[in-house]
Amino acid sequence: MGSTFVPKITFILPDGDRKDMDVRRGLSVMEIAREADLGIEGTCDGSLACATCHVVIDPAHAGRLKPATDEEEDMLDLAFGLRPTSRLGCQIVMSDELDGLVVTIPEGL
Numbered sequence: 001m002g003s004t005f006v007p008k009i010t011f012i013l014p015d016g017d018r019k020d021m022d023v024r025r026g027l028s029v030m031e032i033a034r035e036a037d038l039g040i041e042g043t044c045d046g047s048l049a050c051a052t053c054h055v056v057i058d059p060a061h062a063g064r065l066k067p068a069t070d071e072e073e074d075m076l077d078l079a080f081g082l083r084p085t086s087r088l089g090c091q092i093v094m095s096d097e098l099d100g101l102v103v104t105i106p107e108g109l
């Protein structure tokens with residue numbers, strides 16, 4: 001019998017709305033937000049050459065992610081409105097382990 005478990009993600013939009021979504025494993029947070037038209041551009045398609053996939057991880061969840069690489073940190077420095085738990089959405093790939101992740105989409109992307 002196959003498992004029917006589907007990991008979920010919650011986006012908090014710039015206007016404060018919450019959007020709970022099922023995710024397909026293996027898609028990045030950027031791809032999920034882009035497909036759902038939540039205002040994330042992902043201009044470079046995940047090749048760490050833009051910062052238009054900037055998201056802010058809920059501090060309670062930040063420790064669940066692998067730490068950012070130096071390349072991600074360098075590109076994040078260019079993001080507008082950086083916060084302590086800011087990440088690049090294209091570098092966070094959804095998996096069962098990340099079920100329930102809460103991610104804020106910053107204003108002014």
Ligand code: FES
Pocket residue numbers: 030041042043044045046047048049050051052053075088089090091
């Ligand atoms: S999509 Fe360009 S750095 Fe993430």
